[in-house]
Amino acid sequence: xxxxxxxxxxxxxxxxxxxxxxxxxxxxxxxxxxxxxxxxxxxxxxxxxxxxxxxxxxxxxxxxxxxxxxxxxxxxxxxxxxxx
Amino acid sequence: xxxxxxxxxxxxxxxxxxxxxxxxxxxxxxxxxxxxxxxxxxxxxxxxxxxxxxxxxxxxxxxxxxxxxxxxxxxxxxxxxxxxxxxxxxxxxxxxxxxxxxxxxxxxxxxxxxxxxxxxxxxxxxxxxxxxxxxxxxxxxxxxxxxxxxxxxxxxxxxxxxxxxxxxxxxxxxxxxxxxxxxxxxxxxxxxxxxxxxxxxxxxxxxxxxxxxxxxxxxxxxxxxxxxxxxxxxxxxxxxxxxxxxxxxxxxxxxxxxxxxxxxxxxxxxxxxxxxxxxxxxxxxxxxxxxxxxx
Numbered sequence: 001x002x003x004x005x006x007x008x009x010x011x012x013x014x015x016x017x018x019x020x021x022x023x024x025x026x027x028x029x030x031x032x033x034x035x036x037x038x039x040x041x042x043x044x045x046x047x048x049x050x051x052x053x054x055x056x057x058x059x060x061x062x063x064x065x066x067x068x069x070x071x072x073x074x075x076x077x078x079x080x081x082x083x084x
Numbered sequence: 085x086x087x088x089x090x091x092x093x094x095x096x097x098x099x100x101x102x103x104x105x106x107x108x109x110x111x112x113x114x115x116x117x118x119x120x121x122x123x124x125x126x127x128x129x130x131x132x133x134x135x136x137x138x139x140x141x142x143x144x145x146x147x148x149x150x151x152x153x154x155x156x157x158x159x160x161x162x163x164x165x166x167x168x169x170x171x172x173x174x175x176x177x178x179x180x181x182x183x184x185x186x187x188x189x190x191x192x193x194x195x196x197x198x199x200x201x202x203x204x205x206x207x208x209x210x211x212x213x214x215x216x217x218x219x220x221x222x223x224x225x226x227x228x229x230x231x232x233x234x235x236x237x238x239x240x241x242x243x244x245x246x247x248x249x250x251x252x253x254x255x256x257x258x259x260x261x262x263x264x265x266x267x268x269x270x271x272x273x274x275x276x277x278x279x280x281x282x283x284x285x286x287x288x289x290x291x292x293x294x295x296x297x298x299x300x301x302x303x304x305x306x307x308x309x310x311x312x313x314x315x316x317x318x319x320x321x322x323x324x325x326x327x328x329x330x331x332x333x334x335x336x337x338x339x340x341x342x343x344x345x346x347x348x349x350x351x352x353x354x355x356x357x358x359x360x361x362x363x364x365x366x367x368x369x370x371x372x373x374x375x376x377x378x379x
Contacts, residue, residue, distance in 0.1 A: 010357075013357065013360070014360070017360065017361070017364045020364070021364060021367060021368070021371075024368065024371055025371055026238050027238075034372055037368065041361070041364065041365070041368070045357075045361050048357075049353060049354075049357070052354075052357075053353070058351075062351075062352070063352065063353050065116045066116050066352060066353045067353055068116070069116035069117075069119035069120060069123075070116075070119060070353075070358055070361065070362075072119070072120070072123055073119045073122055073123045074361065074362075074365045076123040076126050076127060077123075077126055077325055077329070077365060077369065078365065078368055078369070078372070080126045080127070080129065080130040080321070081321060081325065081368075081369050081372045081373065082372055083130070084130070084133060084317050084318070084321055
């Protein structure tokens with residue numbers, strides 16, 4: 001994998017995660033922000049992966065299922081945690 | 085023949101944990117089907133917790149070590165930092181806060197206005213506190229007093245109450261009970277300014293009241309008996325989540341190491357991105373249970 005070729009995509013996702021965590025730390029006392037966070041993290045990750053692999057011309061069903069399953073896994077963990 | 089079968093079996097086991105050079109695939113335990121299995125663990129855990137809540141309310145809970153004295157100190161520290169005069173603790177406001185907390189447990193709600201329309205101010209008036217201004221902050225599921233005040237300070241509307249110059253007095257209730265099936269600790273903070281400002285609690289009255297609370301403080305946080313009888317939901321969930329997430333992360337790290345050292349060229353998604361998002365998830369679970377909720 002050529003990291004340098006996609007450096008901006010990695011920086012973008014890294015910054016997005018840092019931004020999300022930073023704000024979530026301050027807003028986590030609100031149940032609504034926890035729900036928004038639980039949905040936006042996996043949704044963004046899935047979208048990022050689809051675009052990233054599409055531009056890499058490596059997008060196929062297996063890769064889609066891999067990201068989908070991980071995003072779903074994250075969504076379920078965060079949603080159940082927020083609802084307890 | 086026996087050796088070959090044994091080798092195949094060993095190789096089959098190995099590829100549950102490390103990538104396969106021949107098929108160019110990840111470890112079997114990282115296959116997307118296994119992620120559905122890992123996810124189902126959380127769904128089952130969630131269902132079990134909800135069933136326990138209904139069948140035996142109060143078995144599950146959130147423990148805490150919140151005290152009225154500490155809440156008052158932390159509130160006044162924040163006011164002092166902002167150059168505002170400290171609030172005096174008022175017994176009537178504290179009794180009104182206790183009434184509100186008990187009402188929330190009795191009617192099983194968590195809101196400023198009760199489902200039957202009862203307003204917070206009705207509890208204040210019920211205790212004979214004739215106010216010119218009054219305000220209310222609520223909190224639940226926090227561990228420590230400082231965390232409660234920090235959360236209020238991070239929310240603009242609660243911060244406004246906490247630092248308002250319209251108030252001279254404050255009252256707190258830290259009450260334990262079963263809400264939504266969970267054993268939990270509710271914090272109610274009432275602010276007020278009496279119509280008759282001459283009636284503001286004196287320092288000696290405050291000390292007397294706080295000293296009288298001292299005996300109650302030990303039972304106002306979750307009592308020893310309650311703490312030992314409930315299953316702490318955040319600890320349980322964190323334990324399960326960190327175990328499964330840690331296991332998956334370890335497999336991904338092994339995947340990177342094994343692929344690089346053995347030259348396995350897989351046609352899969354990006355392992356480093358997966359590791360990054362799983363670490364963010366782990367941290368998020370920690371944050372979700374670190375803080376309670378305020379209203």
